[in-house]
Amino acid sequence: MHFIIDEVKSYIVRIKPSFENSTGLFIIDQLVHIYIIILFSFNLNLKYVLNSLYKVMKSYPYNISILDRWLIVGIIFLSCTFGAGVFIRQYIQAINLKIYKKLIDKKFVIVKTSKEVDIGSPNGGFIIGMLERVFILLVMAIGQPSMAGFVLTAKSIARFKKMDDSGFAEYFIIGTFISFIFAIFGGIIIKTLQVIPVIK
Structure with missing residues (x-):
């Protein structure tokens, strides 16, 4: 999955070379990577992730x-x-x-x-x-x-x-x-x- 994300990023840079050093593209890329890691950590169970976050925030x-x-x-x-x-x-x-x-x-x-x-x-x-x-x-x-x-x-x-x-x-x-x-x-x-x- 991370390989696919990096390939998509490389494709965007090839189409639009001005995005090569884009701060915005870098931030989006990192956020997507983090999101994928979280999802896979909980076996792609988004409902479980949201419930876990709710429980954590409730007692925070x-x-x-x-x-x-x-x-x-x-x-x-x-x-x-x-x-x-x-x-x-x-x-x-x-x-x-x-x-x-x-x-x-x-x-x-x-x-x-x-x-x-x-x-x-x-x-x-x-x-x-x-x-x-x-x-x-x-x-x-x-x-x-x-x-x-x-x-x-x-x-x-x-x-x-x-x-x-x-x-x-x-x-x-x-x-x-x-x-x-x-x-x-x-x-x-x-x-x-x-x-x-x-x-x-």
Whole structure:
């Protein structure tokens, strides 16, 4: 079954070469693989799978030991900070490559200028993004989602001058939204695990 899925993916890439490095196609491919594994694990009995999930969710999170809950929290923090950072970086680079490829195909000449020199840290954006997601994860986990607005305000002030560049502004917004989505969903899951006290 996994062989068939990979063959279908290869066929799609052959028909549409631009999908070769597509993030969306990669995610769909992985989700289908996971779905197939789950189905075969339960002997293709979808009703049994749904009933099992219902029973698990009904007693959640008390059916998970405290140690396992903290382990899940650690995995979420790693996934939503470092993992999300790598994903966002790769996604932005993929968008850039597609734009450059289209320009080259249309016979445009790309010229680099040294008009402005950026002396910022080469990994500054990556580190800031990780800290941003850590903060959002924590405020979501303690039940104070409104505090996440401080992150957006601070980032906007720090990048205010660069917002005149429409290209930078687009990437800034895309990266920020993806970052927030990862952190908010991660924070919600952590909150449901009930291991971090909620502040009211």
